Amino acid sequence: MATAARWGALVPTGRELRSIREGALYHAAAVAFLKNGYHGTTLDDIAAALGVKKATLYHYVRNKQELLFRCHMAASDVTDEITRQIPTNGLTGLEKLQRALHGYLEALLGEESSNLIMIEESALTPENYVQVIARRDQFQAVLLGFVKEGLADGSISTGDPKLALFAILGGINWTQKWYRAGGPWGPGKIAEGIVRQMVRSIAADPDKALSA
Amino acid sequence: MATAARWGALVPTGRELRSIREGALYHAAAVAFLKNGYHGTTLDDIAAALGVKKATLYHYVRNKQELLFRCHMAASDVTDEITRQIPTNGLTGLEKLQRALHGYLEALLGEESSNLIMIEESALTPENYVQVIARRDQFQAVLLGFVKEGLADGSISTGDPKLALFAILGGINWTQKWYRAGGPWGPGKIAEGIVRQMVRSIAADPDKALSA
Numbered sequence: 001m002a003t004a005a006r007w008g009a010l011v012p013t014g015r016e017l018r019s020i021r022e023g024a025l026y027h028a029a030a031v032a033f034l035k036n037g038y039h040g041t042t043l044d045d046i047a048a049a050l051g052v053k054k055a056t057l058y059h060y061v062r063n064k065q066e067l068l069f070r071c072h073m074a075a076s077d078v079t080d081e082i083t084r085q086i087p088t089n090g091l092t093g094l095e096k097l098q099r100a101l102h103g104y105l106e107a108l109l110g111e112e113s114s115n116l117i118m119i120e121e122s123a124l125t126p127e128n129y130v131q132v133i134a135r136r137d138q139f140q141a142v143l144l145g146f147v148k149e150g151l152a153d154g155s156i157s158t159g160d161p162k163l164a165l166f167a168i169l170g171g172i173n174w175t176q177k178w179y180r181a182g183g184p185w186g187p188g189k190i191a192e193g194i195v196r197q198m199v200r201s202i203a204a205d206p207d208k209a210l211s212a
Numbered sequence: 213m214a215t216a217a218r219w220g221a222l223v224p225t226g227r228e229l230r231s232i233r234e235g236a237l238y239h240a241a242a243v244a245f246l247k248n249g250y251h252g253t254t255l256d257d258i259a260a261a262l263g264v265k266k267a268t269l270y271h272y273v274r275n276k277q278e279l280l281f282r283c284h285m286a287a288s289d290v291t292d293e294i295t296r297q298i299p300t301n302g303l304t305g306l307e308k309l310q311r312a313l314h315g316y317l318e319a320l321l322g323e324e325s326s327n328l329i330m331i332e333e334s335a336l337t338p339e340n341y342v343q344v345i346a347r348r349d350q351f352q353a354v355l356l357g358f359v360k361e362g363l364a365d366g367s368i369s370t371g372d373p374k375l376a377l378f379a380i381l382g383g384i385n386w387t388q389k390w391y392r393a394g395g396p397w398g399p400g401k402i403a404e405g406i407v408r409q410m411v412r413s414i415a416a417d418p419d420k421a422l423s424a
Contacts, residue, residue: 166386197413
């Protein structure tokens with residue numbers, strides 16, 4: 001990869017530029033897939049949304065399927081980073097869950113999101129599908145761990161932890177279906193409200209959860 | 213429409229038979245659309261799932277688009293019936309909401325469901341889209357009315373009622389994404405657990421909501 005001449009720290013390196021362009025590409029693709037479905041979207045549509053030629057996209061991905069796969073992988077990179085930043089000690093299970101879900105939902109609604117949680121995964125090839133689901137399962141396993149911690153430390157009260165987590169994730173993921181950027185509430189405020197409410201559904205002390 | 217000879221009340225009339233067949237058709241179509249998407253499904257697939265010839269389907273619908281539309285309309289007929297059965301007096305807003313959501317989710321997961329809530333509506337023609345969304349909005353307006361009643365009678369505690377309802381509907385609708393018939397818990401038990409938890413997220417007295 002060619003490295004651009006640097007003008008102090010203000011000018012990104014070639015590697016940084018590529019990463020910025022990839023992010024923009026994945027986001028544009030995710031927006032198109034969410035709006036028109038995978039089969040209803042062409043690489044031409046995505047190139048047009050970015051204001052570049054279709055040939056330019058081939059410097060980054062081989063085809064539409066790889067682009068769909070990369071969107072999912074980029075979204076999993078984000079969730080990995082969010083859970084990595086939750087401290088192991090000093091927080092209840094409920095607090096850890098709340099932090100992780102807040103970071104997750106804020107990223108899901110953010111301007112750089114390439115998260116395709118609302119899309120059927122059936123458009124992925126079997127090999128790609130396996131990898132996407134494995135990484136999503138990994139994220140859910142971390143969240144489920146927080147729920148179980150909360151049950152053990154008394155901050156969470158629920159029957160089946162997995163069922164409870166699925167219900168909460170539903171309330172959160174569904175936001176992608178109705179949220180439109182540019183409304184009166186930004187991603188941060190929406191994320192705070194939704195996550196607080198969802199966490200309250202299993203909080204041992206719901207009033208405390210509401211003011212957390 | 214031809215009316216079959218009746219053998220007491222045990223033998224359905226021609227009209228009843230047609231209604232049963234339509235229900236089976238919409239359900240088979242919904243299952244296929246949910247699994248493979250609208251564009252990834254053919255009328256041949258649906259006919260095969262029902263064990264009939266494709267030509268037979270044309271006695272019921274003109275094309276795949278009409279079938280998609282009918283699935284949505286049939287699902288709205290179900291939700292209309294559910295909300296119609298909620299008594300106006302003698303229940304708090306929270307209790308009305310809980311009853312309506314329980315009926316809705318049980319139907320959504322049921323063996324006769326033709327609800328396509330998880331599918332992008334982008335596959336509908338603009339004229340059909342307007343009708344589908346209008347009826348869905350009608351259902352949401354009834355639910356929102358229950359939330360507001362609950363705020364007024366003190367059974368519900370929440371900030372923005374619409375945001376709160378969207379979060380709850382997310383937790384409920386999302387069930388269609390992960391629920392598979394034939395698991396250890398049937399639709400009734402899943403619906404009870406999920407709805408109880410979701411309603412708890414905005415209940416003024418969460419412990420009461422849990423045991424409702």
